[in-house]
Amino acid sequence: xxxxxxxxxxxxxxxxxxxxxxxxxxxxxxxxxxxxxxxxxxxxxxxxxxxxxxxxxxxxxxxx
Numbered sequence: 664x665x666x667x668x669x670x671x672x673x674x675x676x677x678x679x680x681x682x683x684x685x686x687x688x689x690x691x692x693x694x695x696x697x698x699x700x701x702x703x704x705x706x707x708x709x710x711x712x713x714x715x716x717x718x719x720x721x722x723x724x725x726x727x
Contacts, residue, residue, distance in 0.1 A: 668709060675702050 679702035686695035 668713070671709065672706050675706055678702070 679699055682698045683695045686692070686698060
């Protein structure tokens with residue numbers, strides 16, 4: 664696993680948190696929620712490959 668993915672996830676988390684706070688203070692709660700959801704989807708898209716690789720390694724470990 665590359666360490667850069669951790670930094671990417673942290674960067675997305677910081678940006679989403681700032682946008683969420685700004686939008687909430689502006690009274691745009693729906694857009695704040697959608698921004699948070701979009702950040703979550705982006706991060707899940709990035710890590711789905713690593714999760715798949717983890718399950719394959721577990722399968723080979725237990726020879727399922």
